[in-house]
Amino acid sequence: MRGAAGRRSLREDLERWGAGAVLFLDMANIRYLTGFSGSDGALVVSGTADLLLVDGRYTTQARGQADGLEVREYRDKVEGIASALSEGGWGSVAFESWGMTFEFYEKLRGRLPGLDLRPLGDDLRRLRAVKDDEEIACLKEAARISREALLQTLPLLRPGTEERVLAAELEYRLRLLGAEDVSFPTIVASGPNAALPHARPGERRIGEGDAVIVDYGAVVKGYRADETRTFFVGDAGRELKDVYEVVREAQETGIAAVKAGVSCRYVDDVVREYIVSRGWGSYFTHGTGHGVGLEVHEYPRLGPLSEAVLEEGMVVTVEPGVYLPGRGGVRIEDMVLVGKDGARILTRSPKG
Amino acid sequence: MRGAAGRRSLREDLERWGAGAVLFLDMANIRYLTGFSGSDGALVVSGTADLLLVDGRYTTQARGQADGLEVREYRDKVEGIASALSEGGWGSVAFESWGMTFEFYEKLRGRLPGLDLRPLGDDLRRLRAVKDDEEIACLKEAARISREALLQTLPLLRPGTEERVLAAELEYRLRLLGAEDVSFPTIVASGPNAALPHARPGERRIGEGDAVIVDYGAVVKGYRADETRTFFVGDAGRELKDVYEVVREAQETGIAAVKAGVSCRYVDDVVREYIVSRGWGSYFTHGTGHGVGLEVHEYPRLGPLSEAVLEEGMVVTVEPGVYLPGRGGVRIEDMVLVGKDGARILTRSPKG
Structure with a gap:
């Protein structure tokens, strides 16, 4: 399911995945779940609220496209995501195992040593497979x-x-x-x-x-x-x-x-x-x-x-x-x- | 340095990096070092020999473009790379930390639990920065x-x-x-x-x-x-x-x-x-x-x-x-x- 409905549906899976939130970096998944069509950004979907993170090139565009979703601008992507995850206070956060580079994973882990980062593969890859x-x-x-x-x-x-x-x-x-x-x-x-x-x-x-x-x-x-x-x-x-x-x-x-x-x-x-x-x-x-x-x-x-x-x-x-x-x-x-x-x-x- | 000269020059860095070989997944780096312009593949540069790995779509093209380099076809990318690294017998292999997804890293580590995989960042990012x-x-x-x-x-x-x-x-x-x-x-x-x-x-x-x-x-x-x-x-x-x-x-x-x-x-x-x-x-x-x-x-x-x-x-x-x-x-x-x-x-x- 696309857009807000897709994000709601993800919330129901959080417990099964043992995660308080999902961090998306795959831009096709982000477009699918928010409507934002830029080339860079991040999306956090949690049990309570969702947050779209973008750099300064995309702030205006993201606010226009991702209607109703909170949009926050970052200067440094790792820092921006780390702050958002830290504020959320979740003990564990799932992510797309193919959507994050090893380097990014290491940087994020370095910033948030206490966070349990849980790689998900096909569970999130399947997200867009069935078309409406x-x-x-x-x-x-x-x-x-x-x-x-x-x-x-x-x-x-x-x-x-x-x-x-x-x-x-x-x-x-x-x-x-x-x-x-x-x-x-x-x-x-x-x-x-x-x-x-x-x-x-x-x-x-x-x-x-x-x-x-x-x-x-x-x-x-x-x-x-x-x-x-x-x-x-x-x-x-x-x-x-x-x-x-x-x-x-x-x-x-x-x-x-x-x-x-x-x-x-x-x-x-x-x-x-x-x-x-x-x-x-x-x-x-x-x-x-x-x-x-x-x-x-x-x-x-x-x-x-x-x-x-x-x-x-x-x-x-x-x-x-x-x-x-x-x-x-x-x-x-x-x-x-x-x-x-x-x-x-x-x-x-x-x-x- | 591009092509074979670039690969030779990398050999001199292996000791400094404490690695027996470098695994490249970044297709721009692979093109730079081999001439192969396909969209998928892997390159292993070691102290002794180099090996270009591609899937069946690219075998003919790779043999034509990467003149003089050994080209091997894989059916499954992780398996193909794991076999090549295993045959090489190196204790540690460096890789582009931004060029490998977390998923790929985990799969490769699963296949080669004894191998020390060493992430390199700017050392390999700088490779193509100075143009000839x-x-x-x-x-x-x-x-x-x-x-x-x-x-x-x-x-x-x-x-x-x-x-x-x-x-x-x-x-x-x-x-x-x-x-x-x-x-x-x-x-x-x-x-x-x-x-x-x-x-x-x-x-x-x-x-x-x-x-x-x-x-x-x-x-x-x-x-x-x-x-x-x-x-x-x-x-x-x-x-x-x-x-x-x-x-x-x-x-x-x-x-x-x-x-x-x-x-x-x-x-x-x-x-x-x-x-x-x-x-x-x-x-x-x-x-x-x-x-x-x-x-x-x-x-x-x-x-x-x-x-x-x-x-x-x-x-x-x-x-x-x-x-x-x-x-x-x-x-x-x-x-x-x-x-x-x-x-x-x-x-x-x-x-x-």
């Missing part, structure tokens, strides 16, 4: 803008266009269509570059017969679309066409496996096994997907090591890929909403 | 592209243009002119939004009499330009014009104070005191500047709490601002190269 209607509407709108921008950019997907120009044009279209930002730096990877799952677009010109991977997305009210399409420019040859079919079928199989109650590892399993069964297993070098929302990669992960279970209202990606070093690659990714009986696809750009 | 000629050339080229893009975008700086359209156009121009990315999400803040130092560009249309803050930069080979200009659209009124002069003079005073051997706090002091002397002290709500390079904010900080000293070859920003809530604001920022006898300005866009 408004969040889903933002993700759908982000997906709609993404599709529009891609369709407007497709005429440039032809031999001679530099990868970086295609990426620039796509990001420009995203912004003009209403994206407040791009979800992550756009990937346009052509020819041999398509064998690098996370290639950055460069000066390479798209060539006849290339596979071109485009991985991109729009941001709407902080919510990040994430979609990948692979296009062939002219005749990409037998091998890449075969790979395309395998990835497309693996992705469909994965999406068909998504529903509430299914483990994330199971979805990865069926996708991976399908690709293995078709002989390309050693070229699928990453996980099958991830949650997406205020962050482009968030809880849960869909991979061989995941211990998460899909729940109704989660939004996750399904994105198998096969990469042939030196020759090219194919990845197809959709963002899907987990339902009781199956998945609903949110990203609707044309494939192939 | 090639790095300075990248920053100059990034500044040149930034200026060109801004000049091409200025015709849109007129009443009626939405902030987000101006930002989209500026980022588009940056990309077409050769930027591989934007240094950070472009800030275009007009009218009352200019009172928010880190505003994100929105749907507000620039109005007659607005101050418009534009904070942006191009990335060249990983190096990030950072420049801010404030423009008046029509007559911004007496108060904002006065503020502009104060900020401009404070910034000139700050740049004049920059030279090797001067403390970063001193530069902040002279800027702050100037603004205080002109009566706007309580509206200058952030530090004076920061180092810039592979990261847009890096060592050293120029602020009231900084303990760093400027050295020849550092590149830092000088960026005072005065923000009047509800009314507007002014920030002027240049990126300067620290020399023996003074500063050389790298960002050359027209002011005012």
